[in-house]
Amino acid sequence: MRVSYNQLFSLLSDILIEVGLKQHDAEVCAGIFTDNTRDGISSHGVNRFPRFVSQIINEIIQIDNKPEQIGGFGGVERWDGRHGIGPLNACFCIDRAMALAEEHGIGAVALRNTTHWMRGGTYGLRAAERGFYAICWTNTMPNMPPWGATRKLIGNNPIVFALPGEDHPYVLDMAVSQYSYGKLETLRTSGEKLPYPGGFDQSGTLTTDPDAILKTERILPAGMWKGAGLSMILDLFAATLSLGSPTIDIPRKEDNASQMFIALHPGTEEHDQKAMRDIMKRSVTRTKEVCAEFGEEVHFPGEGVFARRKQSDAEGIFVHPDIWNTIESLRSS
């Protein structure tokens, strides 16, 4: 089914107010869940909303706690998220990073003890839409084996790079696992195989069978040893800079993640701004042109997101009817 932006936004914000969020907080969160769904990232939009509400009800997310500064030097600050609302903590920190970048050219905020931020792209886009370059990442609970191991000990630590563009920002938002558990579960349910190997089976062989991977939980790091190394180094950066928890100390409820938010001000000189736009346009256009000569089509990071956003704006936002009903049932009135 397809619903209007306002229809979805109102439903979500009504529920969040009912479970105790202040109106402003409820509206910001509802906006983020609605935006993510509109952009086609339902996994971190409507599909995850019931779990978000349940974590609020169970006080894993402590809705009245606001982030508290625990240190800083110039353009670098450390904050404690105090197990507050993950998306609000993350908005706060990317906004701080932008404020620091306004002052210092570049700013970095390390955040500890925060709950799930949902979709990393939200914070990259938030910065890029205001004219900043951004790099953000989070650690997660252990959900992937290190390279050469069989047990889940490292995180799939999503990382986001975003920069302003002419028509829309470019944004890369990727977990460092090749596939998400959500993707594996979807394909198992539909009886399909993965397009490329996504993990190891019981015998330690790479496989495209989602069921075999879900049984071993040995999901493949993106780029194998490279994704595993990236996971480890992102965790070391975020956990130490925030004085927070590394992946190995993050429980299943993931209420103490460590995150990094870097914002970079690209300068204010008009001719530099124009030069930057020209370089970007040249890169994107020329790469696509060469591909087109061979009948091929390629996408730059974020183009898919904005295509889906456009479609949602034209046709309404897609929500699976089961999810819609589940969410509706959360509303008491």
Place this chain on the structure above:
Amino acid sequence: MRVSYNQLFSLLSDILIEVGLKQHDAEVCAGIFTDNTRDGISSHGVNRFPRFVSQIINEIIQIDNKPEQIGGFGGVERWDGRHGIGPLNACFCIDRAMALAEEHGIGAVALRNTTHWMRGGTYGLRAAERGFYAICWTNTMPNMPPWGATRKLIGNNPIVFALPGEDHPYVLDMAVSQYSYGKLETLRTSGEKLPYPGGFDQSGTLTTDPDAILKTERILPAGMWKGAGLSMILDLFAATLSLGSPTIDIPRKEDNASQMFIALHPGTEEHDQKAMRDIMKRSVTRTKEVCAEFGEEVHFPGEGVFARRKQSDAEGIFVHPDIWNTIESLRSS
């Protein structure tokens, strides 16, 4: 054969002085090539030295050109490398980023028109050994197809993350292709297959046959669409922020690469420093302990480098005799 640090260093610096480098520049470059070889990265140490010399002789590398500042705002600066010596330009820029971080907490330098920096890890380690966190990357000439395309249009854009550690820094230095061309060539020569698929054959199928991949030049991005996206976004960042060239405009001689150097000061408070070391130790030790319980061993990024360095310090630095002879033949006297 194994040679001493001084033996290798002297040979390289003698040659560089002969081809026109000032003594100080020659020694810094010889030190970098020697260090890279000592760390087991011969591909960007001795093995690449003859090509470096040839690029100097052919004036692709313009040895008297020093970087020139073209802009900046607070902790962010843009520099033009003026086709000077890549490793010296890169040292200069990471040093500038550290100086900016001393002042602003975090600093970023974007560099354009620079020649090959050799090994990215050099600059990450340089910062980490001085107590900074660093993120550096470079774009390259087109050497990899975008996901869904068959022609080389994007770069394998190496990226480096480095941070100080207790016994040694941790450093991740990875190109965003799954394997390097050097690795493919080595295995083709020895008649071996790749351990995991590393590219596409003529029929567009993923293969472990290095010869088939070298024929199509369709090397695999690390993490497939993820590595391709990472390549694109790193290129857009570096090229636009430096007002330099994107991959699509970088010729085979690679004398106009665009690079980024970010250094972050972790703060000076003694108890924070201690807390950071404890968090790092906890993460590394606990992860290894759990693996050990299952008879498995894992490595954190950079541990291999420092193990090889230790071996080189004890036994001498490994140099293939053919390479040694080739380099010796470059010395006229």
